[in-house]
Amino acid sequence: MLQLKDLPTPDVLAKFAIRYPDADVTAVSSVLQLLRVATDLSIALDACLSKHGLLQGRWWVLILLMREENKTSQPSILAEKAGVTRATMTGLLDGLEQSGLIARVFAKEDRRTVLINLTDAGVEKLDSVMPDYYRRIRRCMQGLDEEKRQQLQQILALINLGIPALI
C-alpha cells in the first residue's frame, strides 16, 4: 500500500513546498505517516495469519461465514462484503475448498447460485487463529487508553469525510 520507507523529512518537504506551493506540509506528512503505520500493521497481521497457513483474502471469507447464523453465504455476497470482485472470490473459494475449510453446495431454488458453507474444519481453523490474532491486536494497542482510541476514531472519521474530495 505505501511501500515507501524513506518518508520525507520536514527539510525535504519544505524544499518541495518551495517548488510546489500547493503543498500543505503537515497534511502531507500526516497522510504519509498514516499510510506508513497502516501498511506496517497490515504486513504484521499478514505475517500472523501466514503462520497459520492463511492470507488476508481467505481469512476474511472465513470470518464473514462465521458471522452468519447458519455459517452459510453465497460467493457474490461474500465478494461484496469482502470488497473483492466475484472473479477474485472464485479463486479464494477454490483455495479454501481445497483446504477443506469451506464447501460448495448447489442451491435448489436458483440453480445459478452456489451456497458456501463453513465446514467444521473451517470453524476449528478460526478457533485456533482468532485467539492469537486478537491477542496480538490487544498487545499492539496496549499503549492507547480508551480516550486516545476514541480520538483516533474521530480523526479517522474526519479524514474519511475528506476522501471523496480527493477523487
Added chain:
Amino acid sequence: MLQLKDLPTPDVLAKFAIRYPDADVTAVSSVLQLLRVATDLSIALDACLSKHGLLQGRWWVLILLMREENKTSQPSILAEKAGVTRATMTGLLDGLEQSGLIARVFAKEDRRTVLINLTDAGVEKLDSVMPDYYRRIRRCMQGLDEEKRQQLQQILALINLGIPALI
C-alpha cells in the same frame, strides 16, 4: 491492504468476544478502521496518479530521484528507500526507462553499478503531477486543524511502538 468492506458492527464484535475472550473490542475496531481509511486513501491517491499515467511504485522512484541534488541514484539504494526488493526495482526502472522518465547510465568506477538519472521528461512529469497531488491531499485534510493533525501523529507513533509486539 484491507479489502474488507463490511467492518464488524459492535454487535458482531461483542458476539465474537464471547467466543474469543481475548478480544479487545475497541482495539480491534480501531485497528480495522485505521486500515479501512488508509486503504481508501491509498486507492484514491492511486486513482489520482493513474490519471497521469503513473502507479505508486514508479511515482516514488521519480520523487526519490527528485530529492537528490544531482537527480541521480542507484537501483539498490532506490529499492531500499522505496521499500521494495531489487528485483522489483528492476521492473519499475524498466517501465520508467521505456517511458523516457529515467535513464540508465553505467558507472565507471564500479562496473557492477548502474546510475539512474531523472531525465528532463521525468522532471516535467513530476511538475505536472505534484501540484495536483498536493492539492488533493490538502483538500482531503482540510477538516483537520493543526491540533488534530498533531494528535493523529502522536497516536500513530504510539501504535507504531506497538507493532513489534504484534510480530
Added chain:
DNA sequence: TCATTATAGTTAGCTAGCTAACTAAGTCAA
C-alpha cells in the same frame, strides 16, 4: 411466449509485488 436484459459464477489473461537463483564484478584473507 419468446426476445431481451439481468444475475451468478467461472475462466483467461493482465498487473505489480514477491522469492530464489543466477551472472558479473569487487573485496579480502590464507
Added chain:
DNA sequence: TTGACTTAGTTAGCTAGCTAACTATAATGA
C-alpha cells in the same frame, strides 16, 4: 594470488489482486 565471500543487478517463476468475456439460469415485458 587465488579461493571464498559479498554486492549489484537481472531473470524466471510464483502469488493475489484486477478486467473482460464467457456460460447458464432467471426475470421481464412487448
